[in-house]
Amino acid sequence: MKVYGTSVSGNCYKIKLLLHVLKIPYEWIETDTRKGETKTQEFLLKNPVGKVPLLELESGEFLSESNAILYFLAKNTDFFPDDLLAQSRILQWMFFEQYSHEPYIAVNRWLIHFQNKKDDPRIPSNHTKGLDALKIMNDHLAKNQFFGSENLSIADIALFAYTHVAEEGQFPLSDFSNLSSWIRRVKEIPDFIPIY
């Protein structure tokens, strides 16, 4: 299978990380959002939403949305257990990630670290909401080793992607000790690959 992705993007890194730990061979096609490569006519035929990551199957079919791709790859593996309530909790955290975490933490990382737009008016409000998300995660980890399930799952991979580089968006991870321990646990997955 082929993956179209921007290497520095957390959403794209999720897919690369899961493919590595599952030892699934793939071809990475670097497609840089910063150069407008997801908005070309050619790319929009593959994904009308104009975003990466995008998975291309051997059949020529496409699948988009990072967390839907994680589901596709992880089903019937240890990263998505059989129990319905555990599965639903994993999805709960993955929807939390896309709605209450990524829009603030990833966007501030993007503005501050990659675009050098440190005066962007969205940053203060994103910072407050991103801290809220990190606090919810940190509180959850006071009583749990992982998100969604007793063992590491695709919920952890989804949340890890932007959380572990949140300091690039000026979020102080050192204030959240449970998060720091969890980040270390995720990095211990066999065949873990770093974002950079």
Place this chain on the structure above:
Amino acid sequence: MKVYGTSVSGNCYKIKLLLHVLKIPYEWIETDTRKGETKTQEFLLKNPVGKVPLLELESGEFLSESNAILYFLAKNTDFFPDDLLAQSRILQWMFFEQYSHEPYIAVNRWLIHFQNKKDDPRIPSNHTKGLDALKIMNDHLAKNQFFGSENLSIADIALFAYTHVAEEGQFPLSDFSNLSSWIRRVKEIPDFIPIY
């Protein structure tokens, strides 16, 4: 089971609609975000994210995030077919709904129709991005009857919730003829219940 929800919220309506068409009995506990009822200490113990809908199971366990609740209720029914790629496409559209649709269409409906904040500075940008989402949906429906699968699924229920009331956020549905036809098809589900 119990559902905590704000009746006029599309995210909460998703759950009510699916419970009705699946003929699952439930108790609805009206919990109004507009009155701060999702931010009380008592509610935050149930859902630390402070949002509805929230599902309470007979076991006393809670499940949040509207689209994760849809998955929990729909798995092993016709609304979530067995085929892995179809399942993944259903989730793809549900993540699209939460990331590229709801933050613009639901928010403008909220500001304009419920809060009477017609001068809110977010509205013009939300309008543009909401139209982008509606166009992507309308284009998809030029060649498909439903989203995610050949038959109606929880992807349709998730997208229907805010799309069919998008005019309350001043999105012109009459410009999107495929969407209007699809809205009629969704309303034909046996045991369909309207939002109001």
